[in-house]
Amino acid sequence: MKLKKGQNPLLIWFVLGIVIILVLALLWRGLRGRGFRMLATHRVKALLDRTPAQHRGDFTNVIFLHHSTGRNLINQGRVRQRLTAAGFQFWDHDYNWEGLIRPDGTRTGYSYGIPDDNTDPDGLARLFAQRVYPWPLNAFSGLMQHEVIAFKSCFPASNITSEEQLEQYKTWYLGMREVMDRYPDHIFIVISPPPLNPATTTPEVAARARAFADWLESDEFLAGHPNVFTFDFFDLLAEEDPSAPDFNMLRAEYRDGEDSHPNELANQTIGPLFADFIVEAVQTYRASLVGGGGTP
Numbered sequence: 518m519k520l521k522k523g524q525n526p527l528l529i530w531f532v533l534g535i536v537i538i539l540v541l542a543l544l545w546r547g548l549r550g551r552g553f554r555m556l557a558t559h560r561v562k563a564l565l566d567r568t569p570a571q572h573r574g575d576f577t578n579v580i581f582l583h584h585s586t587g588r589n590l591i592n593q594g595r596v597r598q599r600l601t602a603a604g605f606q607f608w609d610h611d612y613n614w615e616g617l618i619r620p621d622g623t624r625t626g627y628s629y630g631i632p633d634d635n636t637d638p639d640g641l642a643r644l645f646a647q648r649v650y651p652w653p654l655n656a657f658s659g660l661m662q663h664e665v666i667a668f669k670s671c672f673p674a675s676n677i678t679s680e681e682q683l684e685q686y687k688t689w690y691l692g693m694r695e696v697m698d699r700y701p702d703h704i705f706i707v708i709s710p711p712p713l714n715p716a717t718t719t720p721e722v723a724a725r726a727r728a729f730a731d732w733l734e735s736d737e738f739l740a741g742h743p744n745v746f747t748f749d750f751f752d753l754l755a756e757e758d759p760s761a762p763d764f765n766m767l768r769a770e771y772r773d774g775e776d777s778h779p780n781e782l783a784n785q786t787i788g789p790l791f792a793d794f795i796v797e798a799v800q801t802y803r804a805s806l807v808g809g810g811g812t813p
Contacts, residue, residue, distance in 0.1 A: 672767075
């Protein structure tokens with residue numbers, strides 16, 4: 518095994534030792550159904566690849582947790598290039614089988630092991646409930662190796678079929694917000710789920726999806742939580758004309774057929790807005806720390 522510059526061989530052997538001891542107790546559920554070999558291999562690679570330089574205190578190390586809609590937004594919207602030009606290190610985490618992707622766009626060859634690969638609201642709530650360790654011993658600790666954490670559910674989360682489901686979503690996100698409040702040395706960017714294609718939803722379901730997105734951006738959710746920001750992806754994608762038959766659904770110019778994935782035009786339009794939002798959120802939070810006379 519070839520050591521990277523600056524790596525301590527004793528530390529590496531120590532890490533390997535604790536992996537053997539802790540992986541069964543702490544990580545067995547991390548990639549349930551994917552196999553223990555994949556779990557252990559990914560965890561070891563994540564531990565060895567971890568560098569303290571990722572935490573520089575300037576909030577320029579960003580990770581975006583997503584699935585296919587986020588991947589298209591990054592690639593077609595040139596999010597990585599725009600953030601790199603602004604001086605940011607932009608990492609992203611796709612499905613576990615795709616794994617973690619470096620700021621230069623290359624794959625690391627491992628994932629943080631998102632539980633059940635689930636980024637729906639219930640999965641995110643489970644993720645945020647994990648214990649945080651200084652090392653990436655579980656999925657949430659992996660995300661916390663980065664200073665700015667952006668995350669989203671994909672469009673199936675907009676299939677909100679009852680008021681009870683809407684309230685459960687809010688309960689899960691309030692629980693996640695409590696976790697975010699504990700870490701003022703991190704910035705969290707909540708991304709509202711994208712709307713559904715008119716072919717796969719109803720006006721009533723779409724209205725609840727809009728209500729959830731509006732709530733995520735409301736003072737009720739954000740006020741008094743300076744390190745929490747909401748990027749309203751839903752609003753940018755959804756038809757806003759109340760008289761339109763596809764009101765609150767994926768707008769016509771942003772859809773292809775019956776697919777709920779936003780199309781290339783949508784991603785080319787919104788990608789730069791997303792990148793700029795991250796930069797602005799960081800600048801806003803930095804300013805709040807200076808103005809308040811404190812540091813995280």
